[in-house]
Amino acid sequence: MMLALQRRIDRHLTPTEHPPAISSNYSNPEQHFFSDLIAAAQLIRLSWPDSARFAPSSAVADLIARHVAAWTALRENRSPGRRVRDAWAAPKDPAECGALLLAADTLLGGRGQDDLALRERIQPLATAAFTRNEANTGAAFRRMDVSPDLSRALAQRSLGFNRAGGHHHARQHVPSRQVHFGIEHVPALLPEAWIGAHFGDLTSLWDSGDVWKPRHLRRVASLKLVEMAGGGTWPQCAVILGVPWIAAQRSLAVLKRSLLPSGLWPLLDTAVETLAQELDADPLNVNFAARRRALRTWQIPVKDLAALTEGLVRLANVESPLTRAAVTALVWARVTQGDHLHSPSIEALRRARQSTKPLVSAIGQLQTPSNRRGARLRILQRISEYADDFAQALNEGADGAEGPATRKRP
Secondary structure (H helix, E strand, C coil), X not given: CHHHHHHHHHHHHCCCCCCCCCCHHHCCHHHHHHHHHHHHHHHHHHCCCHHHHHXXXXXXXXXXXXXHHHHHHHHHCCCCCCCCCCCCCCCCCHHHXXXXXXXXXXXXXXXXXXXXXXXXXXXXXXXXXXXXXXXXXXXXXXXXXXXXXXXXXXXXXXXXXXXXXXXXXXXHHCCCCCCCXXXXXXXXXXXXXXHHHHCHHHHCCCCCCCCHHHHXXXXXXXXXXXXXXXXXXXXXXXXXXXXXXXXXHHHHHHHHHHHCCCCCXXXXXXXXXXXXXXXXXXXXXXXHHHHHHHCCCCCCCHHHHHHHCCCCCCCCCCCCHHHHHHHHHHHHHHHHCCCHHHCHHHHHXXXXXXXXXXXXXXXXXXXXXXXXXXXHHXXXXXXXXXXXXXXXXXXXXXXXXXXXXXXXXX
């Protein structure tokens, strides 16, 4: 077995051809042969004896145990506060080095295999290694330029997200699964149609009158999709979507309180995975990031606002700047599938340290269910139609500086 591994090492030292360059999400594992083997060997050593089951024979296990005993003694006998020189170096004894590499190769298994199987082998060893050794051990592994498959398997996760830590190395951004959709295809709030199609097992457990839990679910599900497509911790995913940190944290807290005590969090993971598979299969996914960019400084044109409010004589202050800002925020929220509270109109007020209360109140007056009648109901319907036309125009590549041609309203 050692000779067979040595021959493979020799082949990689003298490659006959270069593998084709492909997307980082689908990197050829052979490109990372040595880095993966080194990282796995370190993991075997740092987690011993938990990793002993990956030694393919008792003779191999005895060689590794002999090396680990000497290596541990060297580390423990160092002077306080002094680092051991070459603490991560390979064993000097060839037999011990071969045994360690053979166990590492067994741990890695077949290249290009199922992510879940590799993670199930790696995670117990990573937990043992990171808890028994220095606090920076996990950071050392994050700095290794290993394959995306191994990076995903090594990542410590909590509730489906990479754990936030003190080190923000690029390797943390490796997606948690192989996907065909991108972060640009994820909105800040999952569309309600997607929630209805994939999350019914969760939403059916909540009070039908509760409008806030589904809203928090829409936000958290979007964060999880970004993590699948782009990697990173949940705060990093929130930044990508333009969601304030405190809003993302609040949504996670609400869902934790609702789902964890009853053991229902796996329902959320399953629903997001099902949705991800659907997005993978759709060649026409909406580019929500492009929509957000197109509407970053957009305001509804005055002529369009006039057309939207035509004939609504009972709607007060239809021509006021406040009404224009409110309608702009609502159109932005529907086109981008974002939260109107984080729309450019409201964020501009926050940056200028001006009160957002009048604008938020004006939007609330329009959206409050009890107020959805008469003129307010008709303006909301018109805003929705206008936003849908605008979204379609953006999909077709129209300039976002102007809204769509507003149809004659009844």
